Amino acid sequence: MSTTVSPLAPTDVPDMPPIAGVKLATAAAGIRYKGRTDVLLAVMDKGTTVAGVFTKSKCPSAPVEWCRAKLGRGARALVVNSGNANAFTGKTGRQATALTASIAAKAVGCSANEVFLASTGVIGEPLDATKFNGVLGTLAEQAAPDEWMAAAKAIMTTDTFPKVATATAKLGKSKVTINGMAKGAGMIAPDMATMLSFVFTDAPLSSAVLQSLLKSGVEDTFNAITIDSDTSTSDTLLAFATGAAAADGAPKISRASDPRLKAFAKAFNEVLANLAEQVARDGEGARKLVEVIVEGATTKNSARKIAMSIANSPLVKTAIAGEDANWGRVVMAVGKAGEPANRDKLSISFNGIRVAKSGARDPSYNEAEVSEVMKNPKIQIKVALGLGKSRDRVLTCDLTKEYVAINGDYRS
Amino acid sequence: MSTTVSPLAPTDVPDMPPIAGVKLATAAAGIRYKGRTDVLLAVMDKGTTVAGVFTKSKCPSAPVEWCRAKLGRGARALVVNSGNANAFTGKTGRQATALTASIAAKAVGCSANEVFLASTGVIGEPLDATKFNGVLGTLAEQAAPDEWMAAAKAIMTTDTFPKVATATAKLGKSKVTINGMAKGAGMIAPDMATMLSFVFTDAPLSSAVLQSLLKSGVEDTFNAITIDSDTSTSDTLLAFATGAAAADGAPKISRASDPRLKAFAKAFNEVLANLAEQVARDGEGARKLVEVIVEGATTKNSARKIAMSIANSPLVKTAIAGEDANWGRVVMAVGKAGEPANRDKLSISFNGIRVAKSGARDPSYNEAEVSEVMKNPKIQIKVALGLGKSRDRVLTCDLTKEYVAINGDYRS
Structure with missing residues (x-):
């Protein structure tokens, strides 16, 4: 078991007041x-x-x-x-x-x-x-x-x-x-x-x-x-x-x-x-806090399902661990959610930098710029579906070798 | 990218005959x-x-x-x-x-x-x-x-x-x-x-x-x-x-x-x-072939959903990588599938050895015996739900650090 405090731990811990009763x-x-x-x-x-x-x-x-x-x-x-x-x-x-x-x-x-x-x-x-x-x-x-x-x-x-x-x-x-x-x-x-x-x-x-x-x-x-x-x-x-x-x-x-x-x-x-x-x-082995925002969905429920599909994808999570703005995997996770999505209307950004637009790589994509923001301990993945006005947000963490070690190594 | 052949590769490769046309x-x-x-x-x-x-x-x-x-x-x-x-x-x-x-x-x-x-x-x-x-x-x-x-x-x-x-x-x-x-x-x-x-x-x-x-x-x-x-x-x-x-x-x-x-x-x-x-x-990083069998389900579709829930669970897959017959995680995966299941009727076995029975640890459970079979490159997880007569089977592999490395390390 890991005894090192997560690098994502909050730095200011509040003074907890009493609660009467x-x-x-x-x-x-x-x-x-x-x-x-x-x-x-x-x-x-x-x-x-x-x-x-x-x-x-x-x-x-x-x-x-x-x-x-x-x-x-x-x-x-x-x-x-x-x-x-x-x-x-x-x-x-x-x-x-x-x-x-x-x-x-x-x-x-x-x-x-x-x-x-x-x-x-x-x-x-x-x-x-x-x-x-x-x-x-x-x-x-x-x-x-x-x-x-x-x-x-x-x-x-x-x-x-x-x-x-x-x-x-x-x-x-x-x-x-x-x-x-x-x-x-x-x-x-x-x-x-x-x-x-x-x-x-x-x-x-x-x-x-x-x-x-x-x-x-x-x-x-x-x-x-x-x-x-x-x-x-x-x-x-x-x-x-x-x-x-x-x-x-x-x-x-x-x-x-x-x-x-x-x-x-x-x-x-x-x-x-x-x-x-x-x-x-404090997710096991987490090195990155990942915020997934899905906008432009037909309903909030649909936005939630797509956001969860992205947040639960092992391939998206390992890419984040590797500091890779792998929007192809985000597309994959949008596609597998089974919710309304139109490939040719999708836009995807990482920490505010748009990498894909209208179903293809953003023409202004700059690899060096994107690589730099992926080093941040907090990664925001934003997907604009371009279909409706609904939005949702979920939080997750990256998937690291440490997660596998915590959950698989303790016996061997 | 890994260039080592999977240890699970078939040992006899067939001679492929021609197909007329x-x-x-x-x-x-x-x-x-x-x-x-x-x-x-x-x-x-x-x-x-x-x-x-x-x-x-x-x-x-x-x-x-x-x-x-x-x-x-x-x-x-x-x-x-x-x-x-x-x-x-x-x-x-x-x-x-x-x-x-x-x-x-x-x-x-x-x-x-x-x-x-x-x-x-x-x-x-x-x-x-x-x-x-x-x-x-x-x-x-x-x-x-x-x-x-x-x-x-x-x-x-x-x-x-x-x-x-x-x-x-x-x-x-x-x-x-x-x-x-x-x-x-x-x-x-x-x-x-x-x-x-x-x-x-x-x-x-x-x-x-x-x-x-x-x-x-x-x-x-x-x-x-x-x-x-x-x-x-x-x-x-x-x-x-x-x-x-x-x-x-x-x-x-x-x-x-x-x-x-x-x-x-x-x-x-x-x-x-x-x-x-x-x-x-040949799953990425696979070291174990995992066969999940679900029996006693109310329908085949229900058995499939439960089997997939087990086969897709990162915690079940990392446990297999760690050669751990962690039936608690199998229970967890059965429970999250959302399909009919009665905790108190569940039995679970690994490679033919029953580890849990009627919703609790099998009284005859022998840790050494179970640890031994978990070393096998092929692991069969069998879950008997005790509810009906339907059955299903899915195949997967374990989740190893190598999977994370293949999918996360290539950039870093």
């Missing part, structure tokens, strides 16, 4: 790793609402099934462990989630139905939930409002840096805060599964409002990134709203269409976008 | 490569029928568009060049196909509408068809019945070995012969596009019969392989039937449902399957 604590429970934390407990005040979106995998992990079943009620605790994904573990997996929730409920003093769970790590190994005995009780006692960086570190697997983001917004006349953390790496890292993200706010939002915000928020953030086209069995994004800002006069919002939500929704989406970009920046 | 010749026209042949001319007798299947890319190459428009009539000549794909070349690409066909027509003494074309190589570079002037005339004079290996070599790009196959079958009381050749490598090799394959027979088959055979034959052969999920703009498979065996008493077949076709169809499919497997064996 949320306390965090971490511990080393020895689930798999030695010498590092691997359990996070978040304790939320009574009245906290929760929303979630999950992997679309037909073979989801036991914690994903647990969380799906508990949505719509309140939340008092979140337990996240790294080192073991509790995925493809059959009946023992379901038993492990129930036991973990029951230990956490006792520690926090709530119902097991108010405990949310996420696991990331090896697939197919039984998770020994008895390891949480004692540990969660201690964590509940130690939980404090300022442990955000420690929390983000405890949920990492092959991530090379912890991922946090924060924002504030006006809700009515009050200031509310949004904090988020994420882990990524590959959709499955060496033997490990998962993209996990947790977002917390003190805004007083109903579960339905929070779910609506989350569902629309992920569309252009977490659903618009790809590392390697592989979807984990454990992808989980949970949002918690403690409502503590109501004490400062923040209005309680119970309709997603409430106009007072506008500024909050913007800040919430910014946190999601920030975290999602960090996941792309 | 077909003559071949190759030349070095200097399109891109130095010191090797890069043009193939096949000349067919009058009365030859032709069928074709092509890339589904929305951005096909000019030769693909040319061939599609000419199907349904007869064929007298096939011109294939390597080094330049004549793809994404705009109007000049269409002019190049017309000029090439006209030069070939003059050389062979036929109509340009009876000339079929395929190009493989760089995308986006104009193809200078004037280079065929003179060359094709000489080739038409030199064309001979026994140039099959030379032909298979002339159409190579980053292929590490030429790909040929041959079979015979009874048609009525006569023996007829089927010869085929293919080129593959990546869907796009360094800057290059294409899977090309050409199959020839002396059987007297109508165009409609040949098209029907080809359409059903590719389904479980060329359409059931993947190297890297990338689809070229130039994929072309053409079949030609000279009908010369009619002189030996072979019956003329004009209905696809004719029962006399049975043995021929079987042999024809064997040639396609043989060539398709060779393409998988």
